Amino acid sequence: xxxxxxxxxxxxxxxxxxxxxxxxxxxxxxxxxxxxxxxxxxxxxxxxxxxxxxxxxxxxxxxxxxxxxxxxxxxxxxxxxxxxxxxxxxxxxxxxxxxxxxxxxxxxxxxxxxxxxxxxxxxxxxxxxxxxxxxxxxxxxxxxxxxxxxxxxxxxxxxxxxxxxxxxxxxxxxxxxxxxxxxxxxxxxxxxxxxxxxxxxxxxxxxxxxxxxxxxxxxxxxxxxxxxxxxxxxx
Amino acid sequence: xxxxxxxxxxxxxxxxxxxxxxxxxxxxxxxxxxxxxxxxxxxxxxxxxxx
Numbered sequence: 001x002x003x004x005x006x007x008x009x010x011x012x013x014x015x016x017x018x019x020x021x022x023x024x025x026x027x028x029x030x031x032x033x034x035x036x037x038x039x040x041x042x043x044x045x046x047x048x049x050x051x052x053x054x055x056x057x058x059x060x061x062x063x064x065x066x067x068x069x070x071x072x073x074x075x076x077x078x079x080x081x082x083x084x085x086x087x088x089x090x091x092x093x094x095x096x097x098x099x100x101x102x103x104x105x106x107x108x109x110x111x112x113x114x115x116x117x118x119x120x121x122x123x124x125x126x127x128x129x130x131x132x133x134x135x136x137x138x139x140x141x142x143x144x145x146x147x148x149x150x151x152x153x154x155x156x157x158x159x160x161x162x163x164x165x166x167x168x169x170x171x172x173x174x175x176x177x178x179x180x181x182x183x184x185x186x187x188x189x190x191x192x193x194x195x196x197x198x199x200x201x202x203x204x205x206x207x208x209x210x211x212x213x214x215x216x217x218x219x220x221x222x223x224x225x226x227x228x229x230x231x232x233x234x235x
Numbered sequence: 236x237x238x239x240x241x242x243x244x245x246x247x248x249x250x251x252x253x254x255x256x257x258x259x260x261x262x263x264x265x266x267x268x269x270x271x272x273x274x275x276x277x278x279x280x281x282x283x284x285x286x
Contacts, residue, residue: 042238046245096249103245222267229274
């Protein structure tokens with residue numbers, strides 16, 4: 001079985017070191033160099049976590065979608081391992097996004113939580129993929145669990161376009177995008193030093209994500225190897 | 236809570252959670268690697284006995 005993450009696996013140590021340095025530099029830019037927001041003040045600094053977290057969660061669910069689709073099509077275990085690893089990380093980053101949003105919302109909106117369209121759809125996304133992980137542990141038969149989870153992984157991904165468009169389709173409390181706007185370039189709407197902090201923070205999250213994914217993927221591979229060896233010995 | 240208090244809370248929870256997840260993942264990883272090693276050495280012993 002050829003690994004889906006072969007280029008990353010061999011450079012795991014370098015990737016981990018690079019992620020650490022970038023994350024620390026991102027923290028410095030976010031907390032020290034970037035100026036406070038004219039309206040939100042210091043609390044806006046939470047956005048340097050919030051935006052990278054949700055983008056990483058989306059990336060993770062995209063990998064679940066791809067891995068699940070390939071698994072249902074070709075029935076190769078490595079695609080299922082990738083989808084399972086990405087789902088676990090997607091749940092982590094979605095949960096963190098909701099927590100960060102909640103902490104930002106309290107001083108900005110005056111509430112920890114509101115049943116706004118984007119927030120509700122993000123909570124649904126989290127529940128779908130928590131369901132995905134539960135399904136994996138509840139169904140004993142490995143292949144049946146993988147098939148059922150793959151179907152759920154694909155269906156769950158359909159929530160992401162809804163989350164993205166929710167701020168346009170419904171009158172919501174959550175503001176529309178500040179950076180990825182069709183009518184303005186990013187630097188026309190956001191101060192360049194804020195943009196730099198956000199970009200470095202995102203790169204840090206991305207490197208960290210691929211480091212975690214490579215570890216989690218290898219764990220999945222080892223589990224498969226253990227199951228296969230036990231079956232061979234049993235047979 | 237002051238604005239910096241909210242910022243500290245958010246950053247603390249996020250990086251604390253990531254560090255805890257990384258620690259737990261490494262532990263699961265090491266356990267699986269150890270189990271795989273044990274299976275490998277058992278297979279080697281069984282192979283020698285058969286010879």
